[in-house]
Amino acid sequence: GLSAEAYSRRHEISVIGDNVPPPFTSFEATGFPSEILREVQNAGFSSPTPIQAQSWPVALQSRDIVAIAKTGSGKTLGYLLPGFIHLKRSRNDPQMGPTVLVLSPTRELATQIQDEAVKFGKSSRISCVCLYGGAPKGPQLRDIDRGADVVVATPGRLNDILEMKRISLHQVSYLVLDEADRMLDMGFEPQIRKIVNEVPARRQTLMYTATWPKEVRKIAADLLVNPVQVNIGNVD
Numbered sequence: 166g167l168s169a170e171a172y173s174r175r176h177e178i179s180v181i182g183d184n185v186p187p188p189f190t191s192f193e194a195t196g197f198p199s200e201i202l203r204e205v206q207n208a209g210f211s212s213p214t215p216i217q218a219q220s221w222p223v224a225l226q227s228r229d230i231v232a233i234a235k236t237g238s239g240k241t242l243g244y245l246l247p248g249f250i251h252l253k254r255s256r257n258d259p260q261m262g263p264t265v266l267v268l269s270p271t272r273e274l275a276t277q278i279q280d281e282a283v284k285f286g287k288s289s290r291i292s293c294v295c296l297y298g299g300a301p302k303g304p305q306l307r308d309i310d311r312g313a314d315v316v317v318a319t320p321g322r323l324n325d326i327l328e329m330k331r332i333s334l335h336q337v338s339y340l341v342l343d344e345a346d347r348m349l350d351m352g353f354e355p356q357i358r359k360i361v362n363e364v365p366a367r368r369q370t371l372m373y374t375a376t377w378p379k380e381v382r383k384i385a386a387d388l389l390v391n392p393v394q395v396n397i398g399n400v401d
């Protein structure tokens with residue numbers, strides 16, 4: 166295979182940070198447990214996408230990440246699979262609240278993330294619930310009460326449920342802001358800040374965004390600690 170440097174050049178990966186580990190240019194290089202590698206193989210994937218190749222080694226070091234990559238580049242597994250490894254290292258009682266929290270702008274996107282989490286997490290016995298608006302709260306509250314390792318949520322609905330005191334985020338130690346630029350465009354910044362205030366400061370935070378305007382830079386500066394920045398292609 167290619168050297169890490171040649172791989173990064175070919176796939177237009179650039180990184181900003183101290184001692185950033187080289188990309189994993191193959192699934193074997195990840196050291197992921199066999200049940201996860203089996204799911205990736207079942208899905209028919211032949212190699213990591215560039216954002217996965219560079220996100221995984223950084224995320225596995227428990228470092229904060231801000232990743233800037235286009236839609237369709239495989240960002241979901243870029244944060245989910247290291248989240249599953251994080252869960253193996255620090256599993257809490259899911260009845261007491263999630264360990265992994267993913268914020269997503271819309272019901273449709275949250276549902277897609279949930280589907281991916283169920284598909285790739287089932288063999289690792291990872292439980293996941295999805296919370297979004299435009300649907301009754303009852304079934305979602307019952308799902309929460311049953312317990313989940315991973316919660317995927319839109320900021321509006323999660324904030325409503327927090328205000329009802331029907332979920333605790335005090336065990337969250339792996340927080341993902343997916344499509345951060347879109348969440349801000351939709352006006353979710355106040356809800357995001359309220360939610361993050363309920364998550365312990367001692368956590369790993371990952372932010373994924375398609376664009377890198379100053380509003381996104383500002384919230385990244387506020388919520389992430391010394392993040393490694395990963396760019397795929399040109400950053401506008």
Ligand code: ADP
Nearest residue numbers: 210211212213214235236237238239240241242
């Ligand atoms: P993004 O969040 O960057 O828009 P997604 O995570 O939704 O992208 O992934 C886009 C599509 O690529 C999905 O159908 C996903 O299952 C698929 N995919 C993810 N990782 C790989 C891979 N390593 N190889 C091939 N396809 C992949």
Ligand code: MG
Nearest residue numbers: 240241343344
């Ligand atoms: Mg996505």
